[in-house]
Amino acid sequence: MTPAWRRYAPALIFLLPALVGLAxxxxxxILWSFVLSFYDWQIFDQPSFTGLDNYIHILTSPVSGxxxxxxxxxxxxxxxxxxxxxxxxxxxLNNALRSSAFFRSALFLPYITSTVAVxxxxxxxxxxxxxxxxxxxxxxxxxxxxxxxxxxxxxxPAVAIVSIWKDVGFYMILxxxxxxxxxxxxxxxARIDGARVVRRFFRITVPLLSRSLFFVLIIAMVxxxxxxxxxxxxxxGGPNRSSTTLAYFIYxxxxxxxxxxxxxxxxxxxxFLLGLLTLVNFYFRRRWVHE
Amino acid sequence: xxxxxxxxxxxxxxxGFLVVYAALSxxxxxxxxxxxxxxxxxxxxxPPSFRPSLLFTDTPMANYSVIWNERNFxxxxxxxxxxxxxxxxxxxxxxxxxxxxxxxxxxxGKNVIFAIILATAFVPTxxxxxxxxxxxxxxxxLDTFLPLIVPSFLVGAFGTFMLREYFASLPHDYxxxxxxxxxxxxxxxxxxxxxxxxxxxISVFVIAFINNWDELLRPLLYLTxxxxxxxxxxxxxxxxxxEAAWGQLMAGSVISTLPLIIIYVLTQRYVLAGFSGxxxxx
Numbered sequence: 060m061t062p063a064w065r066r067y068a069p070a071l072i073f074l075l076p077a078l079v080g081l082a083x084x085x086x087x088x089i090l091w092s093f094v095l096s097f098y099d100w101q102i103f104d105q106p107s108f109t110g111l112d113n114y115i116h117i118l119t120s121p122v123s124g125x126x127x128x129x130x131x132x133x134x135x136x137x138x139x140x141x142x143x144x145x146x147x148x149x150x151x152l153n154n155a156l157r158s159s160a161f162f163r164s165a166l167f168l169p170y171i172t173s174t175v176a177v178x179x180x181x182x183x184x185x186x187x188x189x190x191x192x193x194x195x196x197x198x199x200x201x202x203x204x205x206x207x208x209x210x211x212x213x214x215x216p217a218v219a220i221v222s223i224w225k226d227v228g229f230y231m232i233l234x235x236x237x238x239x240x241x242x243x244x245x246x247x248x249a250r251i252d253g254a255r256v257v258r259r260f261f262r263i264t265v266p267l268l269s270r271s272l273f274f275v276l277i278i279a280m281v282x283x284x285x286x287x288x289x290x291x292x293x294x295x296g297g298p299n300r301s302s303t304t305l306a307y308f309i310y311x312x313x314x315x316x317x318x319x320x321x322x323x324x325x326x327x328x329x330x331f332l333l334g335l336l337t338l339v340n341f342y343f344r345r346r347w348v349h350e
Numbered sequence: 351x352x353x354x355x356x357x358x359x360x361x362x363x364x365x366g367f368l369v370v371y372a373a374l375s376x377x378x379x380x381x382x383x384x385x386x387x388x389x390x391x392x393x394x395x396x397p398p399s400f401r402p403s404l405l406f407t408d409t410p411m412a413n414y415s416v417i418w419n420e421r422n423f424x425x426x427x428x429x430x431x432x433x434x435x436x437x438x439x440x441x442x443x444x445x446x447x448x449x450x451x452x453x454x455x456x457x458x459g460k461n462v463i464f465a466i467i468l469a470t471a472f473v474p475t476x477x478x479x480x481x482x483x484x485x486x487x488x489x490x491x492l493d494t495f496l497p498l499i500v501p502s503f504l505v506g507a508f509g510t511f512m513l514r515e516y517f518a519s520l521p522h523d524y525x526x527x528x529x530x531x532x533x534x535x536x537x538x539x540x541x542x543x544x545x546x547x548x549x550x551x552i553s554v555f556v557i558a559f560i561n562n563w564d565e566l567l568r569p570l571l572y573l574t575x576x577x578x579x580x581x582x583x584x585x586x587x588x589x590x591x592x593e594a595a596w597g598q599l600m601a602g603s604v605i606s607t608l609p610l611i612i613i614y615v616l617t618q619r620y621v622l623a624g625f626s627g628x629x630x631x632x
Contacts, residue, residue: 069451069535069536070451070455071457072536073448073450074457074460074463076443076447077467077505080503081463084505085478086466087481087485088477088481088485091481092477092480092481095480095481144371148368151368162368165372165376166372166375167622168375171560171614172379172607172611173606173607175582175603176581176582176602177379177607179589179600180382180385180600183381183382183596183599184378188396189393189394189396189398191377191398194397224375228375287567288564288566288567291566291570305476306474306476310476310567313480314483319484323480326474326477329474329477330473330474333474
């Protein structure tokens with residue numbers, strides 16, 4: 060028998076960089092953030108321990124109430140919107156199209172290109188007077204088009220539209236992989252029984268795809284709480300905070316106001332909400348996901 | 351491929367929907383490209399024209415040359431290329447070593463470590479970024495490329511996961527044969543298994559490169575000298591300085607998008623395999 064250290068030395072050496080990374084950039088920051096969330100600390104001052112004050116303030120202040128509401132509204136547009144759209148697109152693509160490689164790339168392109176660059180293109184498209192969108196709407200006879208990014212009612216939906224546009228291709232690829240595992244004979248049988256397209260979609264496609272759909276749902280929920288780049292490049296959270304979601308609010312508090320403790324508490328609230336959503340998802344999983 | 355929808359009407363509607371959505375999906379790219387070939391006066395013409403008017407003048411690339419030379423995009427581009435390349439190479443290196451160890455080498459408790467790496471990947475960036483910033487400040491790394499490279503170099507749950515699967519799927523006998531010859535573990539890894547894992551290594555590299563090229567938050571926090579700006583940061587600093595110069599801005603956007611489109615086209619197979627296999631970023 061070789062001594063233990065000689066047997067395990069190779070594995071430890073191979074794992075060394077990953078373990079250093081795990082400790083320094085994951086475990087330490089996760090704990091540090093948690094500790095920070097109980098302090099009042101403006102980065103240039105001395106930190107002072109304030110217990111649960113940050114959390115209490117977050118849960119009672121009207122500003123963070125608005126931010127949490129914005130986060131929920133964003134998620135309620137983004138999650139159903141992107142999943143419904145990617146599901147329909149994936150099933151159309153899966154219905155034997157000769158040029159599906161072209162369409163797949165066309166839909167996936169927004170996901171892999173530079174976020175800031177495409178968001179700026181959208182900013183130009185949303186421009187109230189000279190933008191492509193409002194001029195297209197005018198050509199269709201809609202003259203009372205909103206000012207989009209300058210209008211508190213429409214700024215957040217605009218951020219959601221760009222986010223959906225960007226991510227749909229990614230979800231579609233994941234769903235397409237799931238669709239390709241469904242046995243075509245189910246559809247044959249359904250067709251012989253005379254089931255129509257919509258019925259086949261809800262009775263065969265959705266149940267048999269439920270595992271992929273569950274996976275996509277989890278990813279979409281996680282991503283819906285983490286929108287930063289698009290918000291930053293499109294609206295900077297405005298006008299009047301109308302498009303400030305939790306992730307953006309954390310950035311603002313930590314790196315513009317340098318309220319490190321308060322921002323850390325916000326981050327832990329975000330983490331808690333995500334954990335809760337994931338648990339709820341897993342709880343309902345057996346109701347609709349077929350193994 | 352025998353799953354056609356019933357009736358020509360339904361088929362037409364589905365095709366129609368797909369074509370319309372594909373057009374919407376590509377429209378911002380087309381508009382970006384057209385705008386990048388317009389002179390300032392043509393931008394504010396109503397209704398907007400789809401004619402890339404600069405192409406019909408003596409200086410078709412005017413917006414590009416302003417942005418590239420005078421606005422220093424050549425520097426931003428070089429910075430982004432350097433940072434993304436280093437970060438991606440580092441990630442491949444660390445993830446390959448770790449993935450191999452998790453798949454192949456004996457170590458008690460290695461599955462627990464692997465589970466911790468995966469679990470911590472689900473903790474949102476917002477939680478770790480504040481202490482990360484404080485760490486970088488403590489190291490004296492602010493306003494250098496190190497905070498953009500080192501974390502990506504050392505942390506890659508998705509890449510580790512993917513390469514662990516890949517190494518586990520390769521046959522074991524090569525290693526047994528080599529061990530009998532007295533080859534050291536690192537030699538076995540380096541000479542036999544690493545070359546075999548090439549497709550997975552390319553996936554991890556390309557996805558890491560794209561993610562780092564796209565990164566906005568870290569450059570925003572860590573870089574203050576314009577000479578060190580990456581492309582996304584350069585683009586945004588341009589927006590705040592030259593609000594209405596959409597022609598030049600869109601030229602900059604095309605420049606920052608083009609490398610990713612080229613990489614995607616060249617490595618599409620690996621990228622799609624990577625994304626649909628792992629699905630998790632980071």
